[in-house]
Every structure is written in structure tokens, then in C-alpha cells.
Amino acid sequence: MMGARKPVVEVRRSQRRRRTVSAYRDGERVVVLIPAQFSRAEESEWVDRMLARLAAREGRLARSDAELRARATRLIKLYLAEHGTPAVPASIRWVTNQNGRWGSCTPADGTIRISHRVQDMPDWVIDYVLLHELVHLIVPSHNARFWALVARYPKSERARGYLEGIAAASGTPLTD
Numbered sequence: 735m736m737g738a739r740k741p742v743v744e745v746r747r748s749q750r751r752r753r754t755v756s757a758y759r760d761g762e763r764v765v766v767l768i769p770a771q772f773s774r775a776e777e778s779e780w781v782d783r784m785l786a787r788l789a790a791r792e793g794r795l796a797r798s799d800a801e802l803r804a805r806a807t808r809l810i811k812l813y814l815a816e817h818g819t820p821a822v823p824a825s826i827r828w829v830t831n832q833n834g835r836w837g838s839c840t841p842a843d844g845t846i847r848i849s850h851r852v853q854d855m856p857d858w859v860i861d862y863v864l865l866h867e868l869v870h871l872i873v874p875s876h877n878a879r880f881w882a883l884v885a886r887y888p889k890s891e892r893a894r895g896y897l898e899g900i901a902a903a904s905g906t907p908l909t910d
């Protein structure tokens with residue numbers, strides 16, 4: 735096995751938390767959020783547990799990038815066929831470090847990243863998020879041509895409503 739470096743862990747204690755613990759990766763660091771009243775022993779136990787959980791989650795994400803690619807290929811064929819190569823991403827993957835956006839795209843190098851927060855949503859919502867980013871490869875800005883292409887997907891409006899609902903409920907202003 736290659737040397738698995740132990741990540742730099744930053745523990746943040748929160749007065750508002752009672753029992754819930756969460757962790758996320760922030761660049762090279764892992765931030766672990768724990769309740770303020772946890773003892774040192776509880777802290778260390780939970781840090782180990784959350785690192786294991788994060789590693790498992792990332793392993794799962796890595797495996798499903800291929801599935802994401804297959805999904806994109808199908809959407810391009812269905813809705814963007816006449817655009818050919820420009821609509822095909824150079825790279826497409828799930829990411830865990832993107833909490834303020836459902837998906838993002840860099841037209842210059844053809845890369846698409848989809849937030850892991852979308853992973854447990856219904857298929858028709860994942861398809862919308864993906865198609866949205868695929869269309870950005872052809873039209874970078876949110877202009878009329880962009881929305882006309884997105885609207886080819888029949889559930890676009892419904893999916894946008896679904897995502898707005900989630901963003902409002904979580905209190906996070908998510909952008910697309």
C-alpha cells in the first residue's frame with residue numbers, strides 16, 4: 735500500500751451542537767465539527783471515526799465517477815447531440831469540497847464537478863444538474879440560448895424547484 739498520509743485535522747467545537755458530529759475535507763485539511771461539551775477522549779474517538787467515514791465516502795465517490803460519465807454520455811445523446819465534441823467533458827467527477835454549488839464547470843478545460851450533496855437526490859434531479867453543467871460547456875453564461883438548451887430536458891423546471899427547496903430548507907444559498 736502507498737503511504738497513506740494522515741490528514742491534518744482541525745477540530746471545531748460548537749455550542750450549538752448537542753450530539754451531532756460532522757466532518758468535511760477543506761483542501762488538505764479535514765474539519766471535524768463536534769459539540770462543545772465533548773471530553774478529550776470523546777473528541778479523539780470521534781475524529782478517528784469521522785476520518786474512517788470520510789475515507790469510505792470518498793472511495794465510494796471515486797467508484798461512481800464512471801457512472802457519472804455514463805449518465806453524461808446519455809444526456810448528450812438525448813439533448814445535445816448536434817453539438818458533438820464541445821459538449822463532451824474532458825473530465826467529470828463527484829467532489830466533496832463544493833458546498834455552495836450543486837455543480838460547476840470550467841469551459842476552458844472542459845471539466846465538470848458535481849457536489850456529493852446531489853448524490854442522494856432523485857435521478858431526474860441529478861440529470862438536471864449534470865445537463866446544466868454540460869450546457870455550460872457550449873454556452874458559459876446564463877443567457878437565453880443557455881436556458882433554451884436546458885429546457886430541452888422536460889423536468890428542468892421541476893428540478894430547479896426541487897433544488898431551490900433544498901437550498902431554502904438548509905439555509906444555504908446555493909448557486910448553480
Ligand SMILES: [Zn+2]
Pocket residue numbers: 866870876910
Ligand atoms: Zn449555471
